[in-house]
Amino acid sequence: MNRKIIPIALSAALTLALPVPMLLAHGDAVPQAVDTTGLPDLPEEMAKENPWRAASGDLLFRAVEVGAKGFNSNCARCHGLEAISGGLAPDLRFLEANDFGDEWYLDRVLHGYEQNGAVKMPPFADIFSQQAVWAIRTYIETRPDADEMAAKTDEIHSLLDKVKALESGADVTTAGAVADELDAVNDQFEALSGAPRAVTVLAQAAHILRADPARAAVAAELIAGSLRD
Numbered sequence: 001m002n003r004k005i006i007p008i009a010l011s012a013a014l015t016l017a018l019p020v021p022m023l024l025a026h027g028d029a030v031p032q033a034v035d036t037t038g039l040p041d042l043p044e045e046m047a048k049e050n051p052w053r054a055a056s057g058d059l060l061f062r063a064v065e066v067g068a069k070g071f072n073s074n075c076a077r078c079h080g081l082e083a084i085s086g087g088l089a090p091d092l093r094f095l096e097a098n099d100f101g102d103e104w105y106l107d108r109v110l111h112g113y114e115q116n117g118a119v120k121m122p123p124f125a126d127i128f129s130q131q132a133v134w135a136i137r138t139y140i141e142t143r144p145d146a147d148e149m150a151a152k153t154d155e156i157h158s159l160l161d162k163v164k165a166l167e168s169g170a171d172v173t174t175a176g177a178v179a180d181e182l183d184a185v186n187d188q189f190e191a192l193s194g195a196p197r198a199v200t201v202l203a204q205a206a207h208i209l210r211a212d213p214a215r216a217a218v219a220a221e222l223i224a225g226s227l228r229d
C-alpha cells in the first residue's frame with residue numbers, strides 16, 4: 001500500500017489552526033483513556049473483526065457515542081473532526097468495514113506508526129480497552145457521506161422543527177412517528193466504509209425519542225449541532 005508521509009510540522013500547524021474550543025479540548029497530545037460505561041464486556045483476546053458491526057439498538061448507539069468521544073479526544077487532531085480528513089493523515093471513513101479493513105485498523109491503532117524514528121501516529125495498545133478499540137471503529141465505519149448530508153440541509157432543518165415541536169410535551173405515538181421520519185431520512189445516507197448502515201445524528205435523535213420522548217430537547221440539540229458545523 002502506497003501511503004503519503006506527513007511531516008509532523010504540518011500536523012502541529014493543523015493543531016494551531018483549529019478553533020479555540022478544539023485547541024483546549026484536543027491540544028494535548030497525550031492519549032486519553034476512553035470511558036466505555038454501558039458497553040458489554042468483550043472476551044480478553046482481541047477480536048479480529050469488529051464484534052459490533054451488525055449491532056443495532058442500544059448497543060449500536062452506545063458504541064457510536066463512546067466511539068465519537070474516544071475519536072474526538074485521541075484521533076481527530078490528526079484524522080479530522082468527524083473523521084473527515086483535512087489531508088494530513090488518511091481519511092478513515094473510507095477504510096473498508098470488513099476483515100481486511102479491521103486488520104489494518106487494529107495494527108495501526110494498537111502499534112501506531114513510526115518512520116525514520118519519528119512517531120507519525122502514537123500506539124494506543126496500553127491505553128485502550130478492547131471496548132474502546134471497537135467503539136471507535138464502530139463510530140468511524142458508520143460515518144455518513146458529509147456531502148450527501150450537506151445536500152439535504154433543508155430537509156434536516158424541517159426535521160429539526162418537528163423534533164423541537166415535541167419539546168413542549170409529546171405522547172409516545174407522536175414522538176414515535178417523528179422518530180420514524182428521522183430514521184427514514186437517515187437510511188438514505190450510506191456509510192462510506194461500506195458498513196451495513198450509516199449512523200447520522202438523525203438516527204441518534206430517533207433513538208433518543210423512542211427511549212424517552214421527554215428528551216426531545218436533547219435530540220433537537222444533536223441535530224442542531226450538526227447543522228452548525
Ligand code: HEC
Nearest residue numbers: 003006074075078089090104105108109113120121122124
Ligand atoms: C499524531 C497524529 C495521529 C494521531 C493522534 C492518530 N493518527 Fe492514525 N495515522 C496518522 C498518520 C500520519 C497515518 C498514516 C500512517 C501510514 O502511512 O500508514 C495514520 C494512519 C492510520 C490508520 C491507517 C489508515 C489507512 O488508510 O492506511 C488508521 C486506521 C488510523 N491511523 C487510526 C487512528 C485512530 C483510530 C486514532 C485515534 C485512536 C489515530 N489514528 C490517531 C496520524 C495519527
